[in-house]
Amino acid sequence: MTVLCLVERDGEHAADVSLRALTFARSLGDVTAVTMGNAATRPAGPPPGATGAGGDAGVGPALAADVSAYGAAEVYAVGLDGYAPQAWARALAGLAGEVAAGAVVAAGTDRGHEVLAHLGAITGLPMAANCASARPGEDGTLRLVRHRWAGSLLEDAVLEASPALLTVAVDAVPAVPAEQPAPAAVRAYQPVLDEADLLVSATESAGRAGGASLATARVVVGGGRGVGGPDGFGVLEELAGLLGGVVGVSRVVTSEGWRPHQQQVGQTGTRISPELYLACGISGAIQHMAGCLSSKHIVAVNTDAGAPIIARADYAVIGDLNEVLPALVAAIRARG
Amino acid sequence: MEVAVCVKRVPMVGGKIVVTADGQDVDTRMSGFTVSPHEECAVEEAVRLAERDGGRVTVLTLGPAAAADQLRDMLAIGASRAVLLETDGREWGPIATAAAIVDALRAGGPYDLILFGNEAADTGGFQVGVRVAHLLGLPCVTGIKHLEVSGGRLRAGREYRGTEEAYDLPLPAVVSVKEGINLPRYPSLPGRLRAKRAAIERIEPERYPWHAEGLRKERLRVPPAQNKRAEILGTGAGAVPALVALLDDLGVLP
Numbered sequence: 001m002t003v004l005c006l007v008e009r010d011g012e013h014a015a016d017v018s019l020r021a022l023t024f025a026r027s028l029g030d031v032t033a034v035t036m037g038n039a040a041t042r043p044a045g046p047p048p049g050a051t052g053a054g055g056d057a058g059v060g061p062a063l064a065a066d067v068s069a070y071g072a073a074e075v076y077a078v079g080l081d082g083y084a085p086q087a088w089a090r091a092l093a094g095l096a097g098e099v100a101a102g103a104v105v106a107a108g109t110d111r112g113h114e115v116l117a118h119l120g121a122i123t124g125l126p127m128a129a130n131c132a133s134a135r136p137g138e139d140g141t142l143r144l145v146r147h148r149w150a151g152s153l154l155e156d157a158v159l160e161a162s163p164a165l166l167t168v169a170v171d172a173v174p175a176v177p178a179e180q181p182a183p184a185a186v187r188a189y190q191p192v193l194d195e196a197d198l199l200v201s202a203t204e205s206a207g208r209a210g211g212a213s214l215a216t217a218r219v220v221v222g223g224g225r226g227v228g229g230p231d232g233f234g235v236l237e238e239l240a241g242l243l244g245g246v247v248g249v250s251r252v253v254t255s256e257g258w259r260p261h262q263q264q265v266g267q268t269g270t271r272i273s274p275e276l277y278l279a280c281g282i283s284g285a286i287q288h289m290a291g292c293l294s295s296k297h298i299v300a301v302n303t304d305a306g307a308p309i310i311a312r313a314d315y316a317v318i319g320d321l322n323e324v325l326p327a328l329v330a331a332i333r334a335r336g
Numbered sequence: 337m338e339v340a341v342c343v344k345r346v347p348m349v350g351g352k353i354v355v356t357a358d359g360q361d362v363d364t365r366m367s368g369f370t371v372s373p374h375e376e377c378a379v380e381e382a383v384r385l386a387e388r389d390g391g392r393v394t395v396l397t398l399g400p401a402a403a404a405d406q407l408r409d410m411l412a413i414g415a416s417r418a419v420l421l422e423t424d425g426r427e428w429g430p431i432a433t434a435a436a437i438v439d440a441l442r443a444g445g446p447y448d449l450i451l452f453g454n455e456a457a458d459t460g461g462f463q464v465g466v467r468v469a470h471l472l473g474l475p476c477v478t479g480i481k482h483l484e485v486s487g488g489r490l491r492a493g494r495e496y497r498g499t500e501e502a503y504d505l506p507l508p509a510v511v512s513v514k515e516g517i518n519l520p521r522y523p524s525l526p527g528r529l530r531a532k533r534a535a536i537e538r539i540e541p542e543r544y545p546w547h548a549e550g551l552r553k554e555r556l557r558v559p560p561a562q563n564k565r566a567e568i569l570g571t572g573a574g575a576v577p578a579l580v581a582l583l584d585d586l587g588v589l590p
C-alpha cells in the first residue's frame with residue numbers, strides 16, 4: 001500500500017516530528033513524502049496563491065536526504081506558498097487520488113491535526129488522531145492504538161476506511177532511520193484549488209510566542225498549588241536559574257493567575273522533555289503528567305508521601321518545598 | 337454578535353484513570369464531570385465579546401441528560417442560552433457529532449461566530465470544529481490563542497514553532513481555541529443562581545440517533561508503564577545532600 005506522509009519543515013530540514021511520522025508511515029507500506037511551500041509562513045502583504053512550478057516550492061538536498069533516510073521512495077513538492085490549511089488538505093486529497101494512497105499520515109502537531117481534519121471533512125472519511133501504532137488487520141481494516149486523554153489512556157480501535165487518515169502521537173513514536181534507504185525521487189505536484197481553499201492562510205507576525213523555551217529546556221523546575229501563591233515562585237526561579245533551566249507550573253497555578261499560561265505543563269499546556277523535571281508541590285494529576293512523561297528523570301518534592309506523583313516520579317523528597325528548596329539553593333551555591 | 341460555543345461533558349479524572357471492567361469507558365463512579373479547559377476558555381472569550389459588543393452567547397452540547405450540569409456551569413460564567421442535544425449516553429464519533437451540531441446550529445442560528453475547543457479532553461479527536469465549518473461552508477482556523485473581532489472580520493493568532501502566526505478571516509467563521517487565550521472568570525454567586533434557574537432547550541434523543549462510524553473503539557486500557565515507585569531520597573532539608581548528589585549525577589549542576 002502507498003502511504004502519503006506530510007512532512008513539515010524545520011529550516012532546510014524535515015522537522016523531527018515528521019521523521020517520527022515517516023517512521024510510523026513506513027510500518028504501513030511504501031512511503032511517499034509530501035512537502036508544501038517554501039517557507040514556514042508567508043510574509044504579510046502579498047495575497048496567497050500557488051507558485052508557478054512545484055520545483056520552486058523546493059525540496060532542497062537536505063530535505064530530500066532526510067526523507068530518503070527515513071524510507072520515503074518519492075517526495076512530492078507541492079506548488080503552494082505558505083500555510084493555508086484547507087489548500088494543503090486539498091493538495092493531499094488530490095495527491096492521494098493520484099498515487100492511489102491507502103493511508104495519509106501526518107505528525108500529531110497543530111498543523112498535522114488541522115490539515116488532516118480538513119482532509120477528513122473534504123473526503124467525508126474518518127480521521128484518527130494521535131495514533132501510537134497501526135497494523136493492517138484482516139479484511140482491509142487497520143488496527144490502531146491511539147491516545148486519549150493526551151496519552152494517559154490508550155484506545156484499541158479498528159479503522160475501516162480508505163484512505164486511512166491518521167496523525168501520529170509523536171511522543172510515542174521514535175524516529176528510526178530506514179535500514180536500506182535509497183535516494184527519494186523528487187516530483188512536483190500542482191494542486192487544483194478554488195478560492196475558498198486559500199481564504200484562510202497564515203501570515204507571520206513579528207512577535208515571538210512564549211513557551212518555546214519550556215518545551216526544549218534541559219531542566220524544568222515545576223511548581224504547583226503547594227507553592228502557595230504568586231510570591232512563592234522566587235526560589236523556584238532562583239533554582240531554575242542555577243540549573244540553567246526554566247520554571248513550569250500546574251494548571252492550578254495558571255488558573256489562579258499566579259503565573260501565565262505559557263508556563264503550564266500538561267495536556268492543555270506545554271509538553272516538556274527535559275533531562276530533569278523537579279516537580280514541587282504538584283500532586284501529579286494525569287493531565288499534568290501527560291505533559292511531562294517524556295522527561296528523562298522526574299524528582300518530586302511533596303509533603304504527602306501518598307500523592308499520585310510519588311508513583312510516577314523516579315525520586316522523591318518528602319517535605320515542605322519552603323524548607324527543601326532554599327536549602328537546596330544554598331547547598332548548590334556553597335559548592336561554588 | 338451572536339456567538340455559539342460547543343462544549344463536551346467529560347469525566348473529571350484526577351490522579352488516576354480507571355477503566356470499567358468491560359473496557360468501554362472511563363470509570364466515573366468516583367469522579368465528577370467537567371468540560372475541557374479549552375472549551376471553558378472559548379466560553380469566556382465569547383462572553384467577553386458579548387459584553388463588549390452586545391449579543392448573546394449560546395452554549396451547546398451533545399450528550400446525556402446529565403450534561404445539563406455542564407451547560408449550567410457555562411451559564412454561570414456568563415453564557416445566555418443553553419441547548420442540550422440529548423443522547424442515550426453512548427459515545428458519539430466526530431462525524432456524527434459534527435452533523436448533529438450543524439443541524440442544531442442551523443435551527444438556532446444564525447451565528448456570527450462559532451467557537452470550539454481545540455480538542456475534546458477525553459477522546460482528543462481534533463476535528464469536530466473543522467467538520468462543522470465544512471458542512472456550513474464557513475472559514476475556520478484551529479489552535480487559536482489570540483482573537484480580535486472588528487468590522488465583520490476576525491484576527492486570530494497562534495503559535496507555530498516558537499513564533500506567532502496570524503490569520504485574518506471574514507465572519508461568520510468557526511474558530512477552535514486553546515487554553516491560555518484568556519483567564520476564565522470564576523462563577524459569581526448571582527451567576528450561579530441565574531444558571532440554576534435558567535431554562536435549557538432540550539432536543540429529544542430521537543432526533544439524533546447514534547450511528548457507527550468507520551473508526552470504532554474496541555477497548556480502552558491504561559498504558560503499562562504508568563506505575564513506578566519513586567526512590568525516596570529523604571525527608572525535608574535532610575534530603576538535600578542526597579538530592580545534590582543526584583543532580584550532580586544527572587549532570588545538571590553548574
Ligand SMILES: Cc1cc2nc3c(=O)[nH]c(=O)nc-3n(C[C@H](O)[C@H](O)[C@H](O)COP(=O)(O)OP(=O)(O)OC[C@H]3O[C@@H](n4cnc5c(N)ncnc54)[C@H](O)[C@@H]3O)c2cc1C
Nearest residue numbers: 224225226250251266267268281282283287288303321457
Ligand atoms: C481536561 C483537563 C485538562 C487539564 N490540563 C491540565 C494541564 O495541562 N496541566 C495541569 O497541571 N493540570 C491540568 N488539569 C488539572 C489537573 O487535573 C489538576 O487539577 C492540577 O494539575 C492540580 O494542580 P496541582 O498539582 O498544583 O494542585 P493539587 O492537586 O492541589 O496538588 C498540590 C500538591 O502540593 C502538595 N503540597 C502542598 N503544600 C506543599 C508544600 N508546602 N510543600 C510541598 N508540597 C506541598 C500537596 O501534597 C499536593 O500533592 C487539567 C484538568 C482537566 C479536567
Ligand SMILES: Nc1ncnc2c1ncn2[C@@H]1O[C@H](COP(=O)(O)O)[C@@H](O)[C@H]1O
Nearest residue numbers: 342343398452453455456461462463464
Ligand atoms: N459531544 C459534543 N458536544 C458539543 N461539542 C462537542 C462535542 N464533542 C466535541 N465537541 C466540540 O468539538 C471540539 C473538538 O472535539 P474533538 O474533535 O472530538 O476533539 C471540542 O473541544 C468541543 O468544543
